[in-house]
Amino acid sequence: MPLGFRASAVAAGIKPDRLDLAIIAADAPCAAAGVFTGNQAVAAPVVVSREHVAAGRARAIVVNAGCANAATGTSGLRDAHEMAARAATALGCAASEVLVCSTGVIGLSLPMDKVRAGIDVAASRLARDGGSDVARAILTTDTHPKEVLVETAIGGRRVRVGGVAKGAGMIAPNMATLLAFFTTDAAVAPGVLRAALLAAVGETLNRITVDGDTSTNDTALILASGASGAPTIEGPGADHDAFCAALAAASRRLAEMIVRDGEGATRFAEVRVEGARTARDADVVARTVAESPLVKTAIHGGDPNWGRILAAVGRSGIAVGAGGVDIYLGDLHVAAGSAVVSYDEDAAHRQMVADPVRIRVVLHDGSATGWMWTCDFSHGYVDINAHYRS
Amino acid sequence: MPLGFRASAVAAGIKPDRLDLAIIAADAPCAAAGVFTGNQAVAAPVVVSREHVAAGRARAIVVNAGCANAATGTSGLRDAHEMAARAATALGCAASEVLVCSTGVIGLSLPMDKVRAGIDVAASRLARDGGSDVARAILTTDTHPKEVLVETAIGGRRVRVGGVAKGAGMIAPNMATLLAFFTTDAAVAPGVLRAALLAAVGETLNRITVDGDTSTNDTALILASGASGAPTIEGPGADHDAFCAALAAASRRLAEMIVRDGEGATRFAEVRVEGARTARDADVVARTVAESPLVKTAIHGGDPNWGRILAAVGRSGIAVGAGGVDIYLGDLHVAAGSAVVSYDEDAAHRQMVADPVRIRVVLHDGSATGWMWTCDFSHGYVDINAHYRS
Numbered sequence: 182m183p184l185g186f187r188a189s190a191v192a193a194g195i196k197p198d199r200l201d202l203a204i205i206a207a208d209a210p211c212a213a214a215g216v217f218t219g220n221q222a223v224a225a226p227v228v229v230s231r232e233h234v235a236a237g238r239a240r241a242i243v244v245n246a247g248c249a250n251a252a253t254g255t256s257g258l259r260d261a262h263e264m265a266a267r268a269a270t271a272l273g274c275a276a277s278e279v280l281v282c283s284t285g286v287i288g289l290s291l292p293m294d295k296v297r298a299g300i301d302v303a304a305s306r307l308a309r310d311g312g313s314d315v316a317r318a319i320l321t322t323d324t325h326p327k328e329v330l331v332e333t334a335i336g337g338r339r340v341r342v343g344g345v346a347k348g349a350g351m352i353a354p355n356m357a358t359l360l361a362f363f364t365t366d367a368a369v370a371p372g373v374l375r376a377a378l379l380a381a382v383g384e385t386l387n388r389i390t391v392d393g394d395t396s397t398n399d400t401a402l403i404l405a406s407g408a409s410g411a412p413t414i415e416g417p418g419a420d421h422d423a424f425c426a427a428l429a430a431a432s433r434r435l436a437e438m439i440v441r442d443g444e445g446a447t448r449f450a451e452v453r454v455e456g457a458r459t460a461r462d463a464d465v466v467a468r469t470v471a472e473s474p475l476v477k478t479a480i481h482g483g484d485p486n487w488g489r490i491l492a493a494v495g496r497s498g499i500a501v502g503a504g505g506v507d508i509y510l511g512d513l514h515v516a517a518g519s520a521v522v523s524y525d526e527d528a529a530h531r532q533m534v535a536d537p538v539r540i541r542v543v544l545h546d547g548s549a550t551g552w553m554w555t556c557d558f559s560h561g562y563v564d565i566n567a568h569y570r571s
Numbered sequence: 572m573p574l575g576f577r578a579s580a581v582a583a584g585i586k587p588d589r590l591d592l593a594i595i596a597a598d599a600p601c602a603a604a605g606v607f608t609g610n611q612a613v614a615a616p617v618v619v620s621r622e623h624v625a626a627g628r629a630r631a632i633v634v635n636a637g638c639a640n641a642a643t644g645t646s647g648l649r650d651a652h653e654m655a656a657r658a659a660t661a662l663g664c665a666a667s668e669v670l671v672c673s674t675g676v677i678g679l680s681l682p683m684d685k686v687r688a689g690i691d692v693a694a695s696r697l698a699r700d701g702g703s704d705v706a707r708a709i710l711t712t713d714t715h716p717k718e719v720l721v722e723t724a725i726g727g728r729r730v731r732v733g734g735v736a737k738g739a740g741m742i743a744p745n746m747a748t749l750l751a752f753f754t755t756d757a758a759v760a761p762g763v764l765r766a767a768l769l770a771a772v773g774e775t776l777n778r779i780t781v782d783g784d785t786s787t788n789d790t791a792l793i794l795a796s797g798a799s800g801a802p803t804i805e806g807p808g809a810d811h812d813a814f815c816a817a818l819a820a821a822s823r824r825l826a827e828m829i830v831r832d833g834e835g836a837t838r839f840a841e842v843r844v845e846g847a848r849t850a851r852d853a854d855v856v857a858r859t860v861a862e863s864p865l866v867k868t869a870i871h872g873g874d875p876n877w878g879r880i881l882a883a884v885g886r887s888g889i890a891v892g893a894g895g896v897d898i899y900l901g902d903l904h905v906a907a908g909s910a911v912v913s914y915d916e917d918a919a920h921r922q923m924v925a926d927p928v929r930i931r932v933v934l935h936d937g938s939a940t941g942w943m944w945t946c947d948f949s950h951g952y953v954d955i956n957a958h959y960r961s
Contacts, residue, residue: 481957560950563948
């Protein structure tokens, strides 16, 4: 992981026999930023982390799986605060410098005895190579850990951006949650760091969907240690661009890993919308297509059923002008002006089993574009979600 | 079926070896009304029927399954007009008195030779007891026909409201379409008929969801023959109320049949929202919960996973006040003020396998209510939709 950080994970017993509690700690106070769920029903740790990160500085992240600490009322808030305080004591910093995350079932209280003991052990085992354990400790219905490291050069120095994530969707994961934690040894002013995180998430993690169900706990955090020795990025310029590109690349890779590991997913698809009046219009259309159960089951079946794409565009709420809608599967043109064109059905089928599946919707109403990444809808999704708690 | 109507269906060969084309004909010109899909991508028959029904009078409905005649451009519009004209010639009325519907795959042109021949044969076989054949002829992925007859008294006369429907959802069905055709031998002024249909659909067929995918062809039509001899309903009063109640009851029963026969459905659920600021707010919350794939898979698994209900309310876009959300499964109180309350897990499970499953969300922001009917999300949905066309 990037210089200036250590991490560890332990099996605290919140879940049976697996890593379920982790700490990422900086050697010294860091610039920090976060983006959080848009769901009104926010979990207690989101309330606490939002408050702590507002200062633009932090020292550590403490996270547990197995229990989302959501819909837990005032006692949940007390537990989230205590997680931060316990980690702070063990790490020798202020509670307000610790960011807290939880993921798992909603409506259960944290088993605080196990959490306290887990935090103490985790804090005592911090190591430079602990990042992979963190990636494993935060998983819920994910089938494999998601970890990324991107390098770039800033001011002649090598700089790293590392990231771990969990979730079957930003918008959606099973019960609770996309979590993404980035660390970097770049030196970045807090305001710049926050803008860079917002931009990276907006172009990547906010463009993925598995089932459209935004969670109560979605959180992306970044800590910047500056330990690379590179000059501090205070504003626009080449260094800023290099850092933002590295962060966006890391976030992009995690986003794709999440969709590919989406609950029951067997295919990865990009839905791209062009020719919209505004970027927001393009995004709404792309999201409606990407979330349509009929489109997602067609992708599952490799069925070039573009009529479902057209129907999804039609119900998106975005007005389509007289030019109608053109639809492409990969580079194959299958509909023009909202009506069928002659095309080869076998070629269309091949596009629907390509990796990635590329669906392109062209409006004739402007020049704005947008896109979403999605996966197919399979038996596996039903299996995972019909019996999650039982 | 109600007095003054005859019907028939034939196997025209649009689909292999089954009834796929039907006519409902009135003995004389009738009052008529229709409501149509809100999808912008409207099918050709919707364009034609909307135009023809605008006059408030009609003589017949002609409908085919197997091909939606949607996304078929100007040739599709010509075909829909020709269907009306062909039926009109056979029935001895004006083309503008014939309403046209199609359901099936989007983006295919109608096989007009088969359609023409089918219309001629169907028109020659009209019979008083043909309604059940119509119910069978319009099915696509439905597993059984949907037919209803409700009786009431108006001005001392017995009056009937009959209905047939198809679809796995108003919002959704597989490729294209909820179709619902009502006939009545009540005498109703066209304006009153239209208002009654809008009200009945708004309280019933517009409150069902299978997968949230509004089709290009959704249509509900009503023809009122007046053949019962009951006095004409021109405006408010007891007769009007009796008629509206009968129509709403017929539409309610068809709505429930559609959801219970929803693609892959194994359970029927009612999502009720109380205490909202406005009826629209209540409806939006109810729809968000009812369409949530996570809620629908929980219903499938009989899992009293109310955290998913809370999360769906939270992302509905409707602001929830400081009182938070109370959630009931059947009569069991499982969450208060957006936080868990103590409840018996076995009792909660029993509520999730009840028929119907009753989910009640209570806000504390006003006194408006709303509701939706939905079904669970199962392997069957994926099976039906991943390979519909192949």
